[in-house]
Amino acid sequence: MMKMTTAAAALLTALLAGPTLAATCNVDIEGSDAMQFNKTSIAVPASCKQFTVKLRHAGKLPKAAMGHNWVLSKAADAQAVANDGIAAGLDKSYVKPGDTRVIAHTKIIGGGESDAVSFDVAKLKAGESYAWFCSFPGHSTIMKGTLALAK
Numbered sequence: 001m002m003k004m005t006t007a008a009a010a011l012l013t014a015l016l017a018g019p020t021l022a023a024t025c026n027v028d029i030e031g032s033d034a035m036q037f038n039k040t041s042i043a044v045p046a047s048c049k050q051f052t053v054k055l056r057h058a059g060k061l062p063k064a065a066m067g068h069n070w071v072l073s074k075a076a077d078a079q080a081v082a083n084d085g086i087a088a089g090l091d092k093s094y095v096k097p098g099d100t101r102v103i104a105h106t107k108i109i110g111g112g113e114s115d116a117v118s119f120d121v122a123k124l125k126a127g128e129s130y131a132w133f134c135s136f137p138g139h140s141t142i143m144k145g146t147l148a149l150a151k
Contacts, residue, residue, distance in 0.1 A: 025121075026052040031068035031134060033059030033111065037143050042132070043150040048121045053132075055106045056114040063110030068134045069093050070106045070117065072147060075129035077101040082133060082140035094135040108136060124149040 023045035030038045038058075044051045055070045057063075067090065073081045081101050085094040093108040104119035124130065126149050134143035 023047045025050060026054060028054045028056065029070060030056045030058045031109075031143065032057075033061050033066050035066070035139055035142050037134070037145060040145040042145065042147045044121055044124060044147060045150050046121070046126070050118045051121050052116055052118040053104070053106065054114065054116040055109065057109045057111050060111040063108050063113070064090060065110075067108040067110055067136045068139065068143065069095070069108045069115075069136065070104075070132055071095060071135045072103040072105065072119070072130060072132045073101050074103075075131040075146070078131040078133055078140070078144070082135050085135035086137050094137065103130070105135075121149070126151070 025045065025048035027039070027042050032038075042053075053070050053072075055068065057068050059066060071081065071085070081096070081099060084096040084099060088094055088096045090108060093105065095102055095105050103123050104117045106115040106117045109115050128149070130147040132145050132147055133140040
């Protein structure tokens with residue numbers, strides 16, 4: 001029987017436990033010219049202080065024709081936030097300035113571009129339903145997903 005030193009045992013334990021100890025406090029999302037996101041749900045670990053969403057437009061069309069952003073709100077507010085965003089226009093990334101229902105959002109990006117947004121996880125509450133969507137006119141009914149605070 002092989003005897004393991006204390007240091008070797010500690011190293012082995014750390015290597016095996018490492019991936020389970022570190023929370024992933026970011027996510028990468030892609031939007032396309034086909035008006036689709038490559039994800040439909042996000043789980044935010046409660047152990048994260050900040051959470052970052054990195055949005056990339058994998059298409060080729062310019063933002064004026066097929067722009068995408070990522071907007072987070074409570075699910076109950078999503079449709080109203082999207083509707084109010086249309087009036088804000090492209091120069092404001094189709095997000096109403098000062099809209100307190102918006103938890104976080106990226107700017108509108110076009111093909112080949114990317115943007116990121118970080119938000120305070122303390123703004124999320126366990127058991128609350130959150131929705132994220134693209135607020136470019138006409139996109140929110142298709143380009144959307146859910147977000148939940150995970151334990």
